[in-house]
Amino acid sequence: VQLVESGGGLVQPGGSLRLSCAASGFTFSSYYMSWFRQAPGKEREGVSGISSSDGGTYYADSVKGRFTISRDNAKNTVYLQMNSLKPEDTALYYCAADRDGNNSPTYLRPWWEYDYWGQGTQVTVSS
Secondary structure, eight states: OEEEEEOOEEEOTTOOEEEEEEEESSOGGGSEEEEEEEOTTSOOEEEEEEOSSSOOEEEOTTTTTTEEEEEETTTTEEEEEEOSOOGGGOEEEEEEEEOOSOOBTTBOOOGGGOSEEOOOEEEEEOO
8 A cells, every 4th residue: 555645845825736645555436535734743633635435525724715635536646736825834744545434524534543644745835
């Protein structure tokens, strides 16, 4: 099993980045896919998630209206489009896969419940 994130980098406040996560070694289309982030000295937090079945999405309040999650099951890839970035978005961003079906548009399962993880991609928002 592999999850490989890419697309991170250094961007000025107000800028945009698009993260990608390429999956292999499991049935991607059957898994709920999420993005988490962790800043130095802070706990890992859920940012966004997308259902495997109906494409339903979850967003943390801190990113609603700025971030958009999507997935391409034909390419086994999940994306996170991040616009209007703020310095507080600076973190290591991880994608994760969850076989359980209890995620919803209003609830994201805690990170320790997820089955597979990528290595992370750094996002730094600074002028």
